[in-house]
Amino acid sequence: MADSEPTSIKLRLRREIGGIAGAFERIRHRWWFRVLAVLALLAGLGMLALWFLFARNLPSVDTLRNYEPPLPTYVRSIEGEPIHSYARERRVQLSFEEYPDLLVKAFLAAEDRTFFEHSGLDYPGLVRAAFQGLTRGETPRGTSTITQQVAKNLLVGNEVSYTRKLKEAILAWRIEETLTKPQILELYLNSIELGRNAGGVEAASHAYFGKPLEELTLPQFAYLAILPKGPANYTPERHSERALERRNWVLSEMLRNDFITEAQYAAAVDAPLGTVPRQTPSFERVGGYFVEEVRRQLIDKFGTTDEDGPYSVYNGGLWVRTSLDPDIQRYAQYALRAGLVRFERGRGWTGPIREVEFEDDRWQQALLNTNIGIDYSDWRAAIVVEKDGSEPITIGFEDGETGTLPRSNASMPVRGQGGEAFAALKRGDIIAVAPEGGRWALRSIPRISGGMVVEDPRTGRVLAMQGGFDSRIQAFNRATQAQRQPGSTIKPIVYSAALEQGMTPASIIVDGPFCVWQGAQLGNKCFRNFGNSRGAGPRTMRWGIEQSRNLMTVRTASEVGMEHIVDLMQRIGVSQQPYEPYLAYALGAGETTVMRMVNAYSILVNHGRALNPSLIDYVQDRHGNVIYPENWRPCERCNAPDWDGGAMPRPQIRARQVLDAMSAYQMVHIAEGVVQRGTATVLRSLERPLMGKTGTTSGPTDVWFVGGAPQMMAGLYLGYDTPSNLGGYAQGGSIAAPIFKEFAERAFEGMEVVPFRAPAGIRMVRVDRRTGKPVQGAWPSDEPLASVIWEAFKPESEPRRIDREEEEDQQQRRAPERKATRPSEAPRDSEFLQREGGIY
Numbered sequence: 001m002a003d004s005e006p007t008s009i010k011l012r013l014r015r016e017i018g019g020i021a022g023a024f025e026r027i028r029h030r031w032w033f034r035v036l037a038v039l040a041l042l043a044g045l046g047m048l049a050l051w052f053l054f055a056r057n058l059p060s061v062d063t064l065r066n067y068e069p070p071l072p073t074y075v076r077s078i079e080g081e082p083i084h085s086y087a088r089e090r091r092v093q094l095s096f097e098e099y100p101d102l103l104v105k106a107f108l109a110a111e112d113r114t115f116f117e118h119s120g121l122d123y124p125g126l127v128r129a130a131f132q133g134l135t136r137g138e139t140p141r142g143t144s145t146i147t148q149q150v151a152k153n154l155l156v157g158n159e160v161s162y163t164r165k166l167k168e169a170i171l172a173w174r175i176e177e178t179l180t181k182p183q184i185l186e187l188y189l190n191s192i193e194l195g196r197n198a199g200g201v202e203a204a205s206h207a208y209f210g211k212p213l214e215e216l217t218l219p220q221f222a223y224l225a226i227l228p229k230g231p232a233n234y235t236p237e238r239h240s241e242r243a244l245e246r247r248n249w250v251l252s253e254m255l256r257n258d259f260i261t262e263a264q265y266a267a268a269v270d271a272p273l274g275t276v277p278r279q280t281p282s283f284e285r286v287g288g289y290f291v292e293e294v295r296r297q298l299i300d301k302f303g304t305t306d307e308d309g310p311y312s313v314y315n316g317g318l319w320v321r322t323s324l325d326p327d328i329q330r331y332a333q334y335a336l337r338a339g340l341v342r343f344e345r346g347r348g349w350t351g352p353i354r355e356v357e358f359e360d361d362r363w364q365q366a367l368l369n370t371n372i373g374i375d376y377s378d379w380r381a382a383i384v385v386e387k388d389g390s391e392p393i394t395i396g397f398e399d400g401e402t403g404t405l406p407r408s409n410a411s412m413p414v415r416g417q418g419g420e421a422f423a424a425l426k427r428g429d430i431i432a433v434a435p436e437g438g439r440w441a442l443r444s445i446p447r448i449s450g451g452m453v454v455e456d457p458r459t460g461r462v463l464a465m466q467g468g469f470d471s472r473i474q475a476f477n478r479a480t481q482a483q484r485q486p487g488s489t490i491k492p493i494v495y496s497a498a499l500e501q502g503m504t505p506a507s508i509i510v511d512g513p514f515c516v517w518q519g520a521q522l523g524n525k526c527f528r529n530f531g532n533s534r535g536a537g538p539r540t541m542r543w544g545i546e547q548s549r550n551l552m553t554v555r556t557a558s559e560v561g562m563e564h565i566v567d568l569m570q571r572i573g574v575s576q577q578p579y580e581p582y583l584a585y586a587l588g589a590g591e592t593t594v595m596r597m598v599n600a601y602s603i604l605v606n607h608g609r610a611l612n613p614s615l616i617d618y619v620q621d622r623h624g625n626v627i628y629p630e631n632w633r634p635c636e637r638c639n640a641p642d643w644d645g646g647a648m649p650r651p652q653i654r655a656r657q658v659l660d661a662m663s664a665y666q667m668v669h670i671a672e673g674v675v676q677r678g679t680a681t682v683l684r685s686l687e688r689p690l691m692g693k694t695g696t697t698s699g700p701t702d703v704w705f706v707g708g709a710p711q712m713m714a715g716l717y718l719g720y721d722t723p724s725n726l727g728g729y730a731q732g733g734s735i736a737a738p739i740f741k742e743f744a745e746r747a748f749e750g751m752e753v754v755p756f757r758a759p760a761g762i763r764m765v766r767v768d769r770r771t772g773k774p775v776q777g778a779w780p781s782d783e784p785l786a787s788v789i790w791e792a793f794k795p796e797s798e799p800r801r802i803d804r805e806e807e808e809d810q811q812q813r814r815a816p817e818r819k820a821t822r823p824s825e826a827p828r829d830s831e832f833l834q835r836e837g838g839i840y
Contacts, residue, residue, distance in 0.1 A: 067187060068093075068310075068317070069091060069093055069190050069191050069200065070089070070091060070199065070306075070314070070315035070317075071091050071093060071315065071316070071317030072085045072086060072087030072089075072090065072314065072317070073085065073086040073087070073298065073313050073314070073316060073318040073319075073320060074318070074319050075294060075320045076320065076321050076322060077322060077324045077325065077326050078322065078323050078324055078325050078461075078463070079325075080321065081326075083286055083287065083291065083322075083324065083326065084287075084291040086295055086313050086314060087197075087314055088197070088314045088315075089193075089197045089198065089199045090197055090198050090199065090203040090206065090207060091190075091198070091199035091200050091202075091203045092203050092206075093190050093200065093202075093622075094186075094190065094200075094202050094213075095186060096182040096185055096186040096189075098213075099185075099186075099189060099213065100213060100214060100216070102218055102221050102259075102260070103189075103201065103213060103216070103221045103224070104185065104189075105254055105259040105260075106218075106221040106222050106224070106225040106254060106259075107146075107188075107189070107224075107225045107228075108146075108259070109225070109250055109253035109254040109256075109257055109259060110222075110225040110226060110250045110253065111145075111225070112145045112146040112147075113253070113257050115145065115147075115181065115185070118145060119176050120145065120147045120169075120172035120173045120175065120176040121148070121169055121173070146184065146185065146188050147172040147175050147176055148169065148171075148172045149188060149192070149228070150172075150187050150188050150191070151175060189201050192227075193231070194207075194208075194224065194227040194228065194231055195207075195227055195232065195235070196208065196231070204227065205220075205224065207278075208220075208223070208224070208275045208276065209274065209275060209276060210276040217268075217271070217274075218251075218260065218264060218268045219247060219251070219268040219269075219273075219274070222247045222248075222250040222254070222268065223243065223247045223274075223275070225250050226243065226246040226247055226249075226250055229246075234246060240273060243273060247273070248269045251265055251269055252265070286324075286330065287326070287329045287333075287464070287465065288471030288472065289465050289467035289471050289477050289479060290322070290329065290462075290465040290615065291322075291324075293465060293477060293480055293615055294322055294615050295313065297615065297616060298318070298320065298616075298619070299313055302316065302318070310621075311619075311621060311627060316621070316622070317621070317622035318619055318620065318622070318627075319619070319620040319621075319622075319624075320616060320619050320620075321616070321617040321618050321619070322617060323456075323461035323462055323614065323615060323616075323617055324462075324463065324464065325463045325464060327747075328454055328463045328712075329463070329464040329465075329466075331464075331746040331747045332452050332454055332464040332465075332466050332743050332747075333464075333466045334376075334742075334743075335452075335739050335740070335742040335743035335746075336450060336451075336452045336466045336716060336743075337376050337466075337469055338742060339450075339718065339735070339736075339738070339739035339742070340446040340449065340450065340469055341446055343446065343448055343718065343726075343735065344444065344446040344448055347415055347444075347447075348413045348414060348415030348416070348421075349410075349412045349413065349415055349421040349424075350415050350444045350445055350447045351414070351415070351424075352425075352429035352430055352431050353372055353381065353430045353431060353432065353445055353473055354370055354372060354430045355426075355428055355429055355430070356369075356370060356383070356428050356430065357428050358428060363383050363396050364398065364400050366428070367381070367382075367383040367396065367397075367398050367430065368398055370430060372430055372472050373470075373472045374432055374472075374473070376469070376470065377434070378435060379432050379433070379434045380432070380434070381398070381431075381432060382395040382396060382397055382403070382405075382431055382432075382433050383395065383396050383397075383429070383430050383431075384425055384426060384427050384428060384430075384431065385402060385427070386427065387425060387426060391406050391407040391422070392406040392407070392439070393406075393422070393425060395431070395433065395440060403433075403439065403440045404439050405422075405425075405433060405439065405440050405441070405442060407420075407422045409436055409437075409440065409441035409442060410422040410425065410441070410442035412442065412444070415444075415447070421442055422442075431443075432444070432445055445473060448718060448719065448720055448726075449468045449478055449719070449721055450468070450716060450717050450718040450719060451465075451466065451467050451477070451478035451479035451480075451482060451593075451594040451716065451717060452464075452465070452466045452479060452594065452714065452715070452716035452739075452743075453594050453595050453598045453613075453714065453715055453716075454598075454712060454713070454714040454743075454747070455598050455611075455613055455712075455714070456711065456712060457603075457605040457606050457611070457708070457710070457712070457713045459614075460599065460602065460611035460613050460614055461614055461617070462614065463712070464714075465477075465480070465595075465615075466479065467479040467480065467482075476721070478594070478717075478721075479593070479594045479595055480593055480594075480595045481593070482594075482721075483591040483592065483593060484593070484594075484697075484702050484717055484719060485588050485589060485590070485591055485697045485701075485702060486574075486588045486590075486597055486695055486697075486704060486717075487587075487588040487695030487696050487697040487702060487704055487732065488548045488550075488587070488679075488693060488695040488696065488704075488732070489588065489597055489693045489694070489695035489704045489705070489706045489715075489732075490574065490585075490586070490587070490588040490590075490695070491545060491548065491586075491587075491588075491693060492545065492601070492671055492693050493569055493572060493574060493600060494553055494556065494565050494586045495541060495544075495545055495553075495556065495667060495670070496568060496604065496659060496664065496667045497565045497567075497568040498541070498556050498557075498560045499660075499663040499666050500564070500568070500660050500663045501561075501564055503541060503556070503560070504541070504772075504793055504797050504798070504799075505540065505541050505542045505666055505669070505670050505791050505793070506541070506542070506771075506772025506773070506791060506793075506798075507540065507541045507772070508538045508539065508772065509538070509539060509541055509544055509552045509556055510535070510539075510551075510552070510555060511529075511537060511538075511539050511544065511549050511551050512535035512537065512551060513526065513535065513551070514526070514527050514554055514558070515527070516558070516583060525583075527551055527554045527583070528550065528551070529549055529551055535551055536549070539552065540770070540771070540772040541556070541670070541772075542670050542673055542769075542772070542791070543769075543770070544556075545670050545671070545673070545674065545678070545693075546670070546673045546677060546678030546679070547678060547679065548678070548679050548693075548694065553586055554583050554586055554587065557583055558583060562581035562583060562585070562586065563581050565585070565586060566578060566579040566580070566581050566585060568659065569585070569590070571658040572600045572603050572659060573603070573610075574592050574596055574597065574600050575590055575592060575596075576596075588697060594715050594716060594717055595613055597704075597706050597715050598613070598706055598713055598714065598715035599612075599613045601691075601692075601693075601708075601713050601715065602713045603658065603659065603664070604667055604668050604671075604691075605664075605668055605691070605708075605713060606655075606664075607661040607664050608657055608658060608659030608660055608661045608664035609655040609656070609657055609661075610655045610656045610658045611655065616628070618632050636649060637649040661759040662761055662762055662792075662794045663794075664759075665758050665762055665792060666762075666794075668691050668756050669691075669758075671691035671692060671693055671707065672690065672691045672756070673789075674691070674692055674693055674707075675690045675691065675692055675707070676784040677784045677785055679693075679732065679733040679737075680692050680693070680694050680705065680707070680733055681733075681784070682733065682734075682738055682741055683707075683737060683740065683741050683744070684784065685741075686741065686744055686745070686748065688709060688748065688753045689709060689753070689754070689755045689756055690708065690709055690744075691707050691708070691756065692705060692706060692707015692708065692737075692740075693705070693706060693707060694731070694733045694736060694737055695717075695732045695736075696730065696731045697719075699723070699724075699725045699726065700725070700726050700727075700730045700731070701719055701720070701724060701725060701726060702718065702723070702726075703719070703726065703730050703731060703732045703735045703736045704716070704717045704732045704736050705732050705733075705736035705737045705739070705740045707740070708744075709744075709748060709751070709754075710754050710755070710756050710757065711751060711752070712748070712751070714740060714743060714744075716740060717736065718735060718736060718739075758792065761794065761795055762792050762793070762794070763792070763793045763794070763795060764790045764792060765790070765791050765792075765793050765798045766778070766779065766788055766789075766791075767788070767789060767790075767791040767799075768787060768788060769785075769786065769787055769788065769789045770787070772791070772799065773799055774798060774799055775788055
């Protein structure tokens with residue numbers, strides 16, 4: 001038997017495992033299990049890569065819980081009424097409950113009808129959009145839900161890429177987990193951009209229909225709902241038919257989703273768009289220079305962008321309470337403008353306000369782009385639309401209306417050039433016109449300008465400010481930015497320093513030649529009175545201020561010491577930087593602003609206590625918290641509905657004393673004489689206690705008046721921006737003071753007539769007006785030129801008293817002797833003024 005070949009047999013023994021472990025053991029070697037495991041691993045790696053590449057650095061959704069959209073800053077007047085807003089876009093934030101139900105349904109029908117059903121992404125919609133793109137070759141539409149749009153608008157941005165869409169989808173999931181559906185809708189409706197600088201649907205309602213959301217109709221809701229797709233595609237001015245078609249599509253979608261009835265749909269599709277022309281927010285134009293100065297101060301404090309902090313001017317949603325009194329502002333604005341126009345009357349046409357170019361018939365947009373407007377009297381800004389050589393000229397206005405300007409109404413000469421204004425006009429000129437005889441007549445914008453400020457001397461609050469003819473024509477604010485020489489309005493400050501140094505209102509000062517040695521190179525400097533009038537001899541300080549005598553002023557400054565005077569000028573705020581101690585500064589050679597001069601006079605009225613002129617009372621954030629000034633505190637019990645039996649609440653005064661209170665009052669009392677018998681007698685007819693001082697600078701180049709009543713101080717100047725001669729007749733008393741009077745006649749109407757209050761310690765003494773000596777046996781009268789007046793003295797500073805009757809007897813006994821020794825009697829005030837050609 002042959003040997004058989006050996007065989008190799010391998011046996012593996014397995015022990016059966018029961019339960020879940022056994023089942024897993026049985027399937028893990030199957031091929032399909034291994035495929036699933038590989039796919040799961042790849043999916044995990046994909047999720048990890050997705051997180052690492054896209055989701056890891058996404059912004060936190062938690063920020064949406066406290067999201068605050070950019071809101072404009074609103075400015076309020078002294079009474080709390082909104083008067084202006086600072087914004088790059090219009091936006092009004094509402095809560096979800098404040099949105100009308102039909103508005104919400106219109107946006108759901110247009111943007112995301114399954115919003116309340118999906119969890120951030122509309123998967124059926126994505127499939128439909130993809131299929132549409134593959135089969136029809138069309139761009140997929142409707143792929144972004146409202147939640148995705150919130151993620152895009154607030155967190156991701158508008159970058160066009162698949163990466164952005166992926167980030168948007170991830171954030172949409174997170175938003176749905178973090179916020180409720182109403183919260184998401186609220187964010188969406190408050191943040192979407194809808195054109196016409198409108199952010200959010202409430203602002204868009206005002207921008208397109210001129211009324212709030214609650215007053216809109218169904219077709220108007222539907223129109224707003226089409227705007228997120230592209231406001232420029234549906235502007236009523238250019239694409240009204242396209243807008244109607246798209247609006248009606250939204251209405252049909254609302255009907256298909258049972259959001260409205262057949263009857264509502266039928267009525268809505270027949271309605272017109274009903275939009276209004278593009279317009280700016282409807283605030284009454286008041287205080288253009290004032291609100292611009294407020295804007296400058298807010299920008300210095302809070303900045304303009306989000307990078308500057310949460311309270312930026314254009315995004316922070318601030319509420320700014322100012323001290324602007326609209327009525328006082330209107331009176332100041334009108335009075336200054338009328339004075340400017342009056343001064344320029346008869347001097348010829350000053351030329352067009354601006355020159356622009358436009359193509360075809362686009363003149364209206366060219367005019368609107370300049371932002372030029374005029375609200376003086378019945379004047380209007382217009383643009384020359386067409387001039388073909390014959391008359392009349394066709395002119396257009398910002399509202400789209402046109403008119404005619406005949407040659408006869410534009411026949412004034414062109415200032416500085418000659419020729420007729422009508423011939424100088426050309427297409428594209430922006431001009432000022434006013435209605436006349438059924439047509440329009442050319443008007444001339446004054447070339448001279450000026451500034452005016454009104455302040456409450458008790459608090460330093462600025463009630464009104466006018467920095468030129470019109471802020472839309474001349475943006476430069478001459479009330480705060482123009483550095484001008486104050487002329488003789490500086491003299492009350494000079495003499496206040498003299499009063500601090502021991503002089504009195506009755507001190508005798510020589511009104512005569514006064515020269516100072518300036519060194520070998522410059523030699524003698526001899527000062528002179530206004531108009532080169534000769535000196536009047538020894539006179540009282542009061543007389544020197546009332547008649548604005550330059551020689552008495554420089555003599556006083558020399559005796560007191562210019563160091564003391566320039567120190568007071570800085571303490572009282574006339575100068576920002578210390579003046580050099582030169583005598584010329586005692587006559588107003590240093591530069592200052594109207595704001596500073598008005599505040600300095602207010603300090604005099606405020607008994608020498610420092611005042612900081614303020615335009616802003618306080619600033620609140622969007623939640624009502626006061627954020628400026630930092631130490632602001634409400635006045636406890638000041639707004640109590642009724643008296644509680646306690647003492648009257650009074651805000652604590654923390655102002656520092658920059659001038660002796662009695663010296664300040666003495667100067668106020670003297671300055672009342674300027675109105676009664678000095679250089680501002682034009683104001684005497686106002687019949688109330690007034691103090692003030694006129695001023696005229698060398699040339700003359702500027703004319704001034706600063707003064708007012710105990711409750712209200714005001715100051716103004718007139719002059720060319722490039723200082724030029726105003727004419728020899730120009731004086732503060734004849735030009736500036738009448739402007740103040742025109743203002744005061746309106747502003748002071750109904751205001752209580754009260755005297756200037758004297759501080760404790762002041763002694764009122766009857767004195768002879770010419771000599772300053774106290775008298776007995778006679779009493780002051782209401783006559784401005786009464787020989788006996790009340791004079792204010794500090795304790796122990798008044799001169800020795802004499803009996804008035806005894807003095808008159810002595811004068812009569814000495815009369816023959818004087819006649820024998822003097823060729824004529826001493827000149828009386830009235831005679832002197834007549835001989836010298838008036839007063840300064």
